[in-house]
Amino acid sequence: MTGIFHEMPAEAQQVDIYVSINGNDRAAGTFDQPVKTLHQAQQLLHAARSEHPSAAITVFLRGGTYYLDSSLVFTWKDNTKGDAPVIFQSYRHERVTISGGRRLYLKWESWKNGIYCARLPLTMAFDQ
Numbered sequence: 102m103t104g105i106f107h108e109m110p111a112e113a114q115q116v117d118i119y120v121s122i123n124g125n126d127r128a129a130g131t132f133d134q135p136v137k138t139l140h141q142a143q144q145l146l147h148a149a150r151s152e153h154p155s156a157a158i159t160v161f162l163r164g165g166t167y168y169l170d171s172s173l174v175f176t177w178k179d180n181t182k183g184d185a186p187v188i189f190q191s192y193r194h195e196r197v198t199i200s201g202g203r204r205l206y207l208k209w210e211s212w213k214n215g216i217y218c219a220r221l222p223l224t225m226a227f228d229q
Contacts, residue, residue: 164195
């Protein structure tokens with residue numbers, strides 16, 4: 102089992118999973134070894150729910166911006182028991198942003214009349 106499991110009476114079991122922008126998706130999801138992505142945290146959540154069906158599960162997001170490469174979809178698998186909640190929250194009020202956009206590293210150049218432009222990679226596609 103990955104993450105941190107707190108051994109308590111059955112009605113009060115708790116599993117904590119940690120995510121950090123500096124984490125590693127091959128890590129255990131603990132405070133000292135957080136995973137990097139919300140997708141991997143979700144996989145750890147599924148594993149924790151299978152192993153500890155009555156445990157409350159908290160996914161703590163450390164501060165930073167989490168860029169999603171694909172949609173993060175929640176289904177019944179993410180919380181199958183109403184009395185054993187799953188909570189995603191920032192760690193100790195750290196500022197967290199979840200972004201569906203992509204971070205671009207561009208070289209901006211003055212074009213004309215105060216307008217700037219930048220070249221995008223050919224592989225970059227826009228649908229909006």
